[in-house]
Amino acid sequence: MIARLGSLMRQWTFVVPLLAIILLIFTWGRDLPGGVVAVVTVVLAGSVLAAVHHAEVVAHRVGEPFGSLVLAVAVTIIEVALIVTLMIDGGDKSSSLARDTVFAAVMITCNGIVGLCLLVGSLRHGTAVFNPEGTGAALATVATLATLSLVLPTFTTSKPGPEFSGVQLAFAAVSSLVLYGLFVATQTVRHRDYFLPITHAGEVITADDHADAPSSRTAFLSLGLLGLALVGVVGLAKGVSPTIESGVEGAGLPQAVVGVIIALLVLLPETIAALRAARRDRVQTSLNLALGSAMASIGLTIPAVALASIWLSGPLVLGLSSTHMVLLALTVVVSSLTVVPGRATPLQGGVHLVLFAAYLVLAMNP
Template identity: 85%
Template structure:
């Protein structure tokens, strides 16, 4: 019976990513009717779950923190391609698309995913336990990355408006790549043990002792299917974006809400993977996913849009407004206080979730 269930799971997690890519090819660039939107949404949800499954297979094979890095970077690379595509097609209204998407990713991961992970782990196990050295290093990289790319453009004077000049944009792009590269080297080579899950006694968990690692062939197949699933997730999210835009406009909400909804869809695989790790008391893995995704979103998106701005028409507005900067500053302060002890209770999870709710509320009602 158990073998049959596993065989069924293996079949659908292989079939759904392929179906998502086929459906993406059939619907790309077309206006979808109501039935088409419903079908795309259903397949998109299946692709999200399949992506989580294959990401966990790859993570089990390569171990932490490489598994978290694979999922975060894969999602971000495809997300960057989506942003550049939308900027090329969006005209004047796409000037703030990169800013809105990156900031949405930061708030979703640093408050939504972190808050849910801490809450789930602490409610299930009493307290959420993680390594403050690794998590602190990640947060200390996210904060300057976001500040250099999203806060400074609001205050620079070389170019009118919350925009960088060409020289400033080049500096921000190069700095983002350097900081992200340094962090990845620290996470995977120099101080890998800082980013591994730990026991309640503070001992590093090197591997999952309850299951054998999948073979190299199985992990390779899952890696390919993970890529297909993520292409399907991001591409189908773009396909339903006109319906989302129509709904947002009909409700009288800001255009930035579209970016928030799409970011929520794109980040679903990481969110589910982080919550599963939190339930297993692997909170460090959850935080690696959350902060690593925020870092990758900035460190890869800003250089990509900086390069694309050379040939894309229109403005590139990166600077945040006053309300967003207040929320970002509060997020950094609260996250720092959360990280220092290396332990968290439901209180810390609730505080992050309230900040996330405030972000959503102010995105809808600025």
């Protein structure tokens, strides 16, 4: 038993999530000096890699598209907790944090992750192939959720500024949950085959043949460690957020950059998992992760902040600026043209990456 425990402890993917939780307990709610911030950053990076490992173990056990759903939902639930916590602590200056973080998640997933995966998959395997029926359904849901939750508040007139009235916010929250629930049912029950990876000949890949599936015990252990790793990632990200905010302020950058950095940190596990899938010619899995994360980010965050707004005293700004609406509209159009053929070349990947780069440049220099 002791030898077995020692062997287990030597596996860093088991040790790092526990270390992250311990470090989180000792640093939560405290001002961190520079040396501690450096240690937290290292453990944060290790937690990201450990989360990816355990997510892949769980995904291999349960198969697609359930594996992508597990990681997307787990990351988003903890991301929502982080957003609400920061909004409670931040007061009026965090009134647009939910909007900034959710929109950043949409641009990172739909342009950054999608662009990288299409580029990697097409360069490595000639073309990146995927199922346009499932991917198109996911894209349509993301576009609808983003428009209802982030575009309409700019044009409604019940309240001044880019805010929803109480009734409008309640409608957006309920609609987000309904659409997300319908999509999950479609993805996992009625039309599961639309979201499975396909070969270049168009045949559905029903099983991953690169290794034997892990046992149920191993999968449950990885599921628990995945949860710990993600709690560590988001909690430690909150711990370094004051350093991020002071750095952003010192550099003279807009406050919205904080939301971008938080979203980048939180979405790192999904980014790495999606890239690994693209390298194995499982681009459909990559798109499931990317679009599923965008959908979960909106579909779970908007209801959560709507509920939190009951006791939050400050305003809840959700409406996008005109610049961001243009980027969102262009993303939807380009993504639609990418999805329709069911295959992509490096050109499509490059177009999405240029859109992502444009978002980053305009976030720092609006």
